[in-house]
Amino acid sequence: MLQFQVIILDWYNKNKRNLPWRDTNNPYFIWLSEIILQQTRVDQGLPYFEKFANHYPSVFELANADEQNILNDWQGLGYYSRARNLHKTAKELVNSYNGEFPSTYTELLKLTGIGPYTAAAIASFAFNEAKAVVDGNVYRVLSRVFDIEEAIDSTQGKKNFELLANELIDKKNPASYNQAIMEFGALQCVPVNPDCSVCPLQFQCLAYKNKTITERPVKSKKTKVTSRYFVYLIELSVDKTIRIEKREGKGIWQNLYQFPLVEFDSIEEKSTFLERLKSQFISKEYKHILSHQQLFAHFAIVEPSKKTAVNQLEIAVTELSNFPIPRLIDKFWEEHFKFVEGL
Secondary structure, eight states: OHHHHHHHHHHHHHHOOOOGGGSOOOHHHHHHHHHHHTTSOHHHHHHHHHHHHHHOOSHHHHHHSOHHHHHHHHTTSOOTHHHHHHHHHHHHHHHHHTTOOOSSHHHHTTSTTOOHHHHHHHHHHHHOOOOOOOOHHHHHHHHHHTTOOSBTTSHHHHHHHHHHHHHHSOTTSHHHHHHHHHHHHHHTSOSSSOOGGGOTTGGGOHHHHTTOGGGOSBOOOOOOOEEEEEEEEEEOOTTSEEEEEEOOSSSTTTTOEESOEEEESSHHHHHHHHHHOOOSEEOOOEEEEOSSEEEEEEEEEEOOOSOOOTTEEEEEGGGGGGSOOOHHHHHHHHHHHHHHHHO
16 A cells, blocks of 8 residues: 555656646635546646636635626536536635635535535645545546456445545645546556556556456446437528527526527438528538537528527627637637628
């Protein structure tokens, strides 16, 4: 156990990346980085962290910000529920905790939107509590070093991995140790084709010895992916205005804006609709992958309808960038804005 800690920390000191949230023990910035980096690569998340740190330098600015501005700043990161929860938690911290983060894992868990992983990260990085952070990188390292067959997505598996992680943690230096094992998984013990020949843990890695590296970690559940078929209608008027609508309800992209949408149950239904549609322009198909869904979308420029729904706005073509929109629509707009503006 001690040897494992020493090797991980030694590797970290030689190979760690210089990242801004590692230069602070301010729980606000640590929390901000952890929420941004969930399901996001570091190179993608870094500019968003810097943007949020500049726009909202404390939890008070974040709590008092308009949700639309927060969603706008979040645009392109995906999983927009993270941004809404970020805002909600900031308000709770200001209203119930005077803007101060609780200093223990147990108390942090009481905050809305903060689960075991984030609570452990804040507790260890900001307050040096000896609580193991268990993310995908840690699961992968532990499952390989100890050649664990138990599924990481099972209830018992999660409990056992957490127990093991807390047994291994360096109780004198939990912040650096947690950073080290996560960084080791991110840079050395990578998901596909890790270079075991230069791994300092090779001699004690049971998965390497047993030739089960590619089989670890084990997952029991397969994510069911559903397909959805969209046609966005760009209602372009002669005075260069378009209609947008705010997405409501609990589905994807809640509170973001989009062009009026027609959704179909099958690709055949969508194709028939497009064939019959009177349109100045129909785009190529755009495919957008989410964790549980894959979206197939076309964009069509059409004559404006006479009725405007309650959740719809008419805006100038040039104003769309002022509204938070899904990356799918943003990608189309980046490619075709000048074309639409010129019609």
